[in-house]
Amino acid sequence: MINALRHVKKGEPDWAPVSSFQSTANVKPYRFADPSFKYLVLWDMPGCSTGDVPTDSYFFEQKLFAFDFLVIVSDGFPGTAECxxxxxxxxxxxxxAFIQSKCDKELRSLAEENGEESVSEKVKKKFFDEQKLNFNAIVNGDINGAVHFLVSSPVLLNLEKNYEYMLDEDEFKNYVLEVVAARRGLHESTGEHRASKRNCI
Known part of the structure; x- marks a missing residue:
């Protein structure tokens, strides 16, 4: 996800290591090449409840209270640790925001079950509606109404090539920009501080 969000492919400079197991031992920052995101920094964190990382004290030990925005990623629905x-x-x-990743694989599997060679809008809508309904059933109580996005790394990397799998990718990126801009007092369009903009007028 770190690479897909920044449009960085394997072998390119600043590519983040990827593994089926916990591959992030230390916190590491990654910047965007896209000028639209030049004021954003992605911090790759050790996974919560994976390996030797404790769950109970994770939020405080990793100092997550100091961040502008948390992207909580899971392959499926969020578990106890994520909640x-x-x-x-x-x-x-x-x-x-909760990010449900690898949705392209789920969509491809559903299409095959329906005897389709490609993912139809009908399959996408069924998948989308079911995932949102199940998510809302899981995330209730004190985190009711939490933001949830269905995304796929291939779509983030190349929308034109993987358009058939597109779900919430654009909404996710726009949401991050809006929230961080509001937190930092930045103009979404220019990335400049509102105070600085006023001083220039």
């Missing part, structure tokens, strides 16, 4: 992380974020007023 606990979201509760802490909400308690401390840190904006967050």
């Amino acid at each position: 606990a992380l979201a509760r802490e974020a909400r308690r401390f007023g840190v904006p967050f």
Whole structure:
């Protein structure tokens, strides 16, 4: 996800290591080449509840209260650890969003089950509606109404080539920009501080 969001392919400079297991041992920042995101920095964090990373103290030990926005990524629906992380974020007023990744694989599987060679809009709508309904059933109580996006790394990397799998990718990127801009007091279109803009007028 770190690479897909920044449109960085394997072998290119600043490519983030990817593994089926926990591959991030230390916190590491990654910047965007896209000028639209020049004021944003993605911080790759050790996974919550994976390896030797404790769950109970994760939010505080990783100092997540200092971040402008938390992207909570999981292959499927959020588990106990992800929901606990979201509760802490909400308690401390840190904006967050749940990201359900690898949706292209789910869509491809559904299309095959329906005897389709490509993913139809009907299949996409059915998948989208079911995932949102199930997510809302899981995330309730004190994190009810949490933001949830269905995305795929191939779509983030190349929308034109993988358009048939597109779900919430554009909405996700726009949401991050809007929230961070609001937190930092930036103009979404220019990335300049509102105070500086006023001083220039």
